[in-house]
Amino acid sequence: AQSVTQPDIHITVSEGASLELRCNYSYGATPYLFWYVQSPGQGLQLLLKYFSGDTLVQGIKGFEAEFKRSQSSFNLRKPSVHWSDAAEYFCAFNDYKLSFGAGTTVTVRA
Amino acid sequence: SQTIHQWPATLVQPVGSPLSLECTVEGTSNPNLYWYRQAAGRGLQLLFYSVGIGQISSEVPQNLSASRPQDRQFILSSKKLLLSDSGFYLCAWRSLAGIYNEQFFGPGTRLTVL
Numbered sequence: 001a002q003s004v005t006q007p008d009i010h011i012t013v014s015e016g017a018s019l020e021l022r023c024n025y026s027y028g029a030t031p032y033l034f035w036y037v038q039s040p041g042q043g044l045q046l047l048l049k050y051f052s053g054d055t056l057v058q059g060i061k062g063f064e065a066e067f068k069r070s071q072s073s074f075n076l077r078k079p080s081v082h083w084s085d086a087a088e089y090f091c092a093f094n095d096y097k098l099s100f101g102a103g104t105t106v107t108v109r110a
Numbered sequence: 111s112q113t114i115h116q117w118p119a120t121l122v123q124p125v126g127s128p129l130s131l132e133c134t135v136e137g138t139s140n141p142n143l144y145w146y147r148q149a150a151g152r153g154l155q156l157l158f159y160s161v162g163i164g165q166i167s168s169e170v171p172q173n174l175s176a177s178r179p180q181d182r183q184f185i186l187s188s189k190k191l192l193l194s195d196s197g198f199y200l201c202a203w204r205s206l207a208g209i210y211n212e213q214f215f216g217p218g219t220r221l222t223v224l
Contacts, residue, residue: 034212043200043215090154097144097169098213102153
């Protein structure tokens with residue numbers, strides 16, 4: 001079955017440190033892949049997306065993600081985390097609908 | 111530019127009462143519309159989606175229903191709420207005009223059923 005998996009439920013990172021959130025997908029063809037961020041009590045905001053072409057995708061807020069077909073992964077990274085990055089992050093792929101991973105909650109400590 | 115609205119923002123309802131949540135989209139035509147529920151500590155669950163007026167697809171059996179009376183209006187309803195209906199409800203739209211087909215989300219409605 002087509003799906004996305006986010007192996008990490010919760011990650012704690014120090015402010016200024018780097019962040020990497022994992023996402024693995026299971027899909028027959030090259031999927032359309034997305035990362036969304038959700039601040040507490042808010043809707044979801046699109047960070048970045050991948051369809052084809054360059055496998056390193058730049059997004060908003062200093063985030064980037066790399067598509068690796070050989071590993072079926074689309075990991076999200078940020079070189080230096082800010083306290084405002086504390087949120088829940090969802091990986092998703094697009095079929096006729098968006099299928100979301102379970103989400104990774106990021107806590108940023110001072 | 112396109113915007114999506116949801117109301118109310120928060121709602122507290124007793125068990126057994128009816129429900130009506132509304133979602134409207136501006137600045138686009140013929141969008142695909144979606145209702146998601148996010149229960150506490152859980153991911154996003156797609157409840158309904160609609161590709162046009164009067165066309166509703168249900169993803170999971172449940173106590174809720176959806177309707178699309180106008181092109182840019184999507185309504186989530188229940189005749190009798192259950193405790194398990196509590197959660198954060200998100201409406202989203204998607205345009206088929208672009209190849210990326212990402213969804214854009216509304217601000218959400220926090221529903222508490224007591």
